Amino acid sequence: MDDLEPYDSLVQPKRLARVESCADSLTRLCEFLYNTIASLLCIIFIFGFLMWLNGAQVEVYVNDASLINFALTTTTNDTFLISYDMSLNFTMANPNAFADVYFDVIEASAFVHGVYPLAKVALSPFYLRRKTTTNVRTVLQGSQMMSFGNRLEGFLYRFGAEESCGVYNILVGLDLSTRIKYDKIRLNVPYNPPYIFCDLRVPLISMKRKLSESYYAFEPTKCDMGDGLYN
Numbered sequence: 447m448d449d450l451e452p453y454d455s456l457v458q459p460k461r462l463a464r465v466e467s468c469a470d471s472l473t474r475l476c477e478f479l480y481n482t483i484a485s486l487l488c489i490i491f492i493f494g495f496l497m498w499l500n501g502a503q504v505e506v507y508v509n510d511a512s513l514i515n516f517a518l519t520t521t522t523n524d525t526f527l528i529s530y531d532m533s534l535n536f537t538m539a540n541p542n543a544f545a546d547v548y549f550d551v552i553e554a555s556a557f558v559h560g561v562y563p564l565a566k567v568a569l570s571p572f573y574l575r576r577k578t579t580t581n582v583r584t585v586l587q588g589s590q591m592m593s594f595g596n597r598l599e600g601f602l603y604r605f606g607a608e609e610s611c612g613v614y615n616i617l618v619g620l621d622l623s624t625r626i627k628y629d630k631i632r633l634n635v636p637y638n639p640p641y642i643f644c645d646l647r648v649p650l651i652s653m654k655r656k657l658s659e660s661y662y663a664f665e666p667t668k669c670d671m672g673d674g675l676y677n
Contacts, residue, residue, distance in 0.1 A: 504547065505539040506620060506642050506669040509581070513650045516614055518605060524593055530564055531587040532556065532648060534618065539579040544628055547574045551623035556586050559604065560617040560645070564590050612653025618644045620669070644669040 514531040521527050534554070540547050552569040565586040574580055594601045608614045620642040644667055 503541055504622070504624070504642075505541055506644070507537040507539070508534060508618065508644045508646060508667045508669065509537050510535040510666070511616075511618075511646055511648045511664050513614065513648050515587075516650055518609075521591070524595070524598065526592050526594070527589055528558065528562075528564065528592060529589045530556075531585070532616070533585050534583065536582040536584075536620075537579055538574065538582055540574040540576055542576050544576060546576055546627040548625040548627065549574065549622060550625060551621070552582075553621040554584055554586065555619045555621070557617040557619070559601070559615055562592055562594075562601075564588075564616075612650045613647050614650070616646050616648050618646060618669075620644075640671040642669050642671055 511532065511534050514533070515529055516532070517529045519527040519529070538549075548571070550571050552571065553566055554569060555566045556564040558564060565588055567584055567586055569582060569584055572580065572582075604615075622642065646667055647665065649664055
């Protein structure tokens with residue numbers, strides 16, 4: 447009887463083994479849940495990022511543009527007043543096969559010779575379904591005081607050449623803020639696409655009778671992405 451081990455010494459190792467087994471199972475379960483959640487988050491992030499990029503692909507064309515008025519008036523030796531009235535007809539296309547685009551903010555700006563700002567106008571927000579296009583019309587009109595400094599001589603020479611032929615070089619830029627919708631999933635993450643600019647040669651309507659139809663006709667222009675401003 448003296449050689450028998452106590453009862454507690456026999457039970458204790460079994461209890462420890464059982465506790466260690468439970469701890470190992472809990473650890474494996476936690477690792478599984480962690481890996482599963484991490485994988486799902488990665489998939490959601492990659493999916494969202496791809497859809498975000500996909501929704502950024504917006505194509506813009508200027509179908510028609512014309513000037514009712516475009517005049518330069520001297521106010522002082524180095525300050526001038528430019529009066530303008532320009533109408534524009536855009537086509538905005540969503541080439542994406544899977545994503546719809548919400549245009550939340552659309553601002554159109556005009557620059558003489560791509561440098562000197564004339565006007566900025568906000569357009570109405572709209573929704574563009576996948577593989578569809580829409581026409582957007584806007585008018586930029588008003589007057590703007592300008593001072594050209596040491597660029598005055600070059601500006602006047604170029605403006606005079608345009609005035610004599612009745613066709614003016616005007617850059618129109620579009621500043622957009624969009625969101626996208628993939629099937630029934632709307633990604634409410636704002637995205638600002640690169641600045642869209644349209645380098646245009648816009649005819650003055652009053653010169654139509656003085657010019658040949660082929661020279662006067664506005665040439666539809668596909669817009670590009672970038673800053674669009676040049677010196």
